[in-house]
Amino acid sequence: MTNQTSDVLDVTDLRTYFPVRSRGLIPRTIGAVKAVDGVSLSLDAGETLGLVGESGSGKTTAARSILMLVRPTGGSVKIDGEEITDLSARKLMPIRRKAQMIFQDPYNALNPRHTVGAIITAPFKVQKVVPPGGVKKGVLELMERVGLNPEHYNRYPNEFSGGQRQRIGIARAIALRPKLIVCDEPVSALDVSIQAQILNLLRDLQKEFGIAYLFVAHDLAVVRQISHRVAVMYLGKIMETAPRELIYSRPLHPYTHSLLSAVPVPDPKRQAHRKSRIVLHGDLPSPIDPPSGCVFRTRCFQAQERCAVEVPPLVELAPGHHVACHFPIAVEDLPARAEVQALTADDPQEATPDVQIVSREEAADGAAGAAGKGRGAQEEALDEGGAAEEGVSLNKPRA
Amino acid sequence: MFAYLVRRVLLMLMLLFLLSVSVFLLFAILPGDPARLTCGKACTPAIIESNRHRLGLDEPPLTQYVKFVSGIFVGRTFSADSPQPIKCDAPCLGYSFNRQEQVMSLIARSAPVTFFLAIGAFVIWIVVGLALGIFAALNRGRWGDRLIMGISLIGYSMPSFFLGLLLVFFVIIKWQFLPFPAYVAPWENPFQFFQTMLLPWILLATLYAAFYIRLTRNQVLEVLSDDYVRTARAKGLPERTVVVKHALRAGLTPIVTAAGLDLAGLLGGAIISENIFSLPGLGALAISSIIDSDLPLITGITILTAAIIIFANLVVDLLYAVVDPRVRVI
Amino acid sequence: MTATSEEPLSGMPIVGSADRPFLSVNDLHVTFPTEDGLVQAVDGVSLSVERGKTLAIVGESGSGKSVTAQAIMGLVNRKSATVTGEIWLDGQELINLPQREVQELMGMEIAMIFQDPMSSLHPFYRIGDQIVEAIRAHRSIGKAAARRETLEMLQHVGIPAAERRIDAYPHQLSGGMRQRVMIAMALINSPQLLIADEPTTALDVTVQAQILELIARLQGEFGTTVILITHDLGIVADVADDVAVMYGGRIVELASTTTLYDLPEMPYTLGLLSSVPRMDQKLPERLDPIRGNPPSPIRLPKGCVFQPRCDYWQRVPGEACLTVRPDLLESDPDHWVRCHLKVEERKQIARDVKQILAGGGE
């Protein structure tokens, strides 16, 4: 990726496992939830890396592990060039000045018994820093900077709306001018208009102070708006990472295609003219017992025998564009529609899932072609406990 | 579920062990010489020493503990080498030299009193607490709710001895509705038994019911606004089914749990009520054992009371697991 | 029975053809007395849906979407709220119906799916039993037959290994599965009207796509009329025929989906559209969000409820936006807008904003 030495954040092969205990008489550790399993990423000053993936893919765990809020099982995390994985809680204190976090839930992240002033003052107190002009003046300036009325200094968090609370959280996070802020779904709980206000605020602060963001989100449109680079995560691993333009216009990993295809577009015309639609069924497999080979293979429309035996490494296919897949596929080559019945836990021996593909030519022949497809495979899927979707095109055509 | 059960039972035994050890250690470390307390003014060091030996207090704490535990299972004999050994039968919790009686039989005499007191009060307070609490919740904000809440607030904030003395003063002394309390076992004289127990029951039940009305009301209001209750309504179920099958089942489970633990606590002795109404229960026994510094008796009562609470805890948790499938997984 | 098959009042917005609508809501008001004052949660909502169509209700949180839905469903607690207005379902007025008859409709003629599938199922009962209960609340069929029907429905909504899952407890299923169970439960009695209150808000995009496809498919099969409540303009474009935009307890714009996305006229709708980051357009340097916060439902502005956040109120002569509540008026056939601006002016503003959006930065 970029020049290693100038990185604000440098994560190599980060692994965070949670022990799984048996339910027997004497509980024993019988396995591990591999929440994060070999993640590497880096961030330059003033850069935003978006981290996306489905629920349970390990985004939050990765974010928290990077700040040592959860102790990682292995790997290395360097903040501003300093290795922090082995630091004691006390030695981490100076690091917390450089790296801060903003949380998803603006309702739970703030102590309800502290005033706004006290909340934003806390970082100065803890780190024993006095800003020029005194702490109170510094706090008032911060409040103004994030769009809070300084008169609210003595109010309590429960008197504020979600958006305003998120502003309080942001003020606290930027108080000590950190170099890095890890944001875990900072706008997911907010209304669209407020969400846009907060995204703009984060971007302005980045320009002003050169902060680097690790921006965790599941909303691909939001991530596109704020990120310079994007990493796509699935079951604890990075599937694809690339500069923003490439991820959205030239994605190569089947999982990225599936995610992008699921994003609804607020325009009925464009929605109807989507070139391809990839429908994933089922949920993420259990991270306790992930599929062999490629972790995505149970839901992948490209999967082949090889995917079950060989773990695809993350390789650079274009400058800055890393993909972990044996059979990457370009946008032009996508079928008009692919519907994947995920393998269930009952048939893990099966190498490839049941895929129904409608090619572009067939799609052009009309909806009839699509409707009749793969009927037999459907029944089988039913017998095997697969989802009982009909083979009809559900993409309601619209004029 | 079976593994869960076995694990919980093992856990309980371990807790009991730790508890009894700490009770023993506590009394071993405590300042004051228990042997010195065994004889009155005319004490000579020789008598103290011989008493110490009789009590087995001259042995190291560990030996004392082992003897105590084995006594529970096989019984034991105190001052075996003296001319008058004292035998203590199988579930032996010690021997009270002050009272010249086995701790177990002392407890056995007081326990039924406390048991009847606690169970009677429990039945009243559970019925009243749940019924009024549910009624108040279902009629939130109306006068019935306000009245119930008002009364329960009074009951809740009234000190128990004060309420007890009020009852004694008015019902027994002034109006003479009831005779002075004199405990008899129910099988000897049921009528007198009820006459004696009525006021203690009312006193205890009032105190607890006041609390349980509020608890039930809050809990029911909370589940009534839960999403799954809304789902039940949206199915078109009759309001009765919605309330009873969906809301109450979920809402009352934790209350019954809490009540089980409170009952267990009461079974260990209701000190104030027993004193006010001069009931010879465990609470009264405990108080007098403390006043007399009757160490073996204090130890026995402490361990027995704790055992009841730990056991009740287990029962309640198991019942909870039966009702709530989410707990079974753990 | 107070209901007659009398026509609903004229003058209310009826989108689509001139046929008598299947569902029509007329001047619905819902108020909650609270300690802080009267909450006007729904303040004069009128709308209509034709049989088999999908109406989306869009708006920010607190705009009154859920309360509207619950009022139609009959779920608003009459002890703690005042409900006035008319709700006509297939020729029957619902608001003045006795509770017992409302119960007969709930789950049979009208069914509802809720936002949070995690908490909407009872944690103590097996999912199969919960669905069987919904069947037997309305139809007198045996337990075994009801269970068979339940199993079929679970398979139908795409629950893998339904024979096993029917005896599962809710906590043993993932969020997407639970929402499928909720859908199965809602559709088990083949209701004519399905109200889905933010059915995918708590779910992942991939699962959201599955659930929306499922609802659309089942709607096609059963001919159900759907009211889809959401704050996500994206999913609306995909599945709705008509869209009602709500703000501060009232409908501020109502149109067919195509019209609404083509040329939204209410400044609030425009603001919503320019607030969402979009995947299908060039990246703007900054988003252009509506400023400020939604109004408190207790202290609503005197004039246009949106005025404190509106960029255009000064264009209306005489400061009418500050003092006069605008009415919901038809600006084009089947396009209803609540705004004092002149129709032409609104259209011009919309065209300008769309221009800026389409030609954004980079």
Ligand SMILES: Nc1ncnc2c1ncn2[C@@H]1O[C@H](COP(=O)(O)OP(=O)(O)OP(=O)(O)O)[C@@H](O)[C@H]1O
């Ligand atoms: N403390 C924990 N103990 C055991 N497992 C955990 C723990 N925390 C997380 N996990 C598991 O690790 C995996 C990743 O969880 P994580 O919260 O990081 O996902 P996420 O990508 O942030 O999901 P979401 O989008 O829902 O926030 C999940 O399977 C989760 O159940």
Ligand SMILES: Nc1ncnc2c1ncn2[C@@H]1O[C@H](COP(=O)(O)OP(=O)(O)O)[C@@H](O)[C@H]1O
């Ligand atoms: N039971 C209630 N008591 C008081 N206020 C309520 C109640 N239910 C909803 N409200 C208020 O009504 C308004 C509309 O709520 P709702 O319909 O849930 O909004 P949304 O559009 O997010 O679904 C909100 O201000 C909400 O706080």
Ligand code: SF4
């Ligand atoms: S490696 Fe195979 S299974 Fe994995 S994403 Fe690529 S094609 Fe699909």
Ligand code: SF4
């Ligand atoms: S009525 Fe006035 S304030 Fe309201 S939206 Fe129209 S222009 Fe804006």
Ligand SMILES: [Mg+2]
């Ligand atoms: Mg998360």
Ligand SMILES: [Mg+2]
């Ligand atoms: Mg809502």
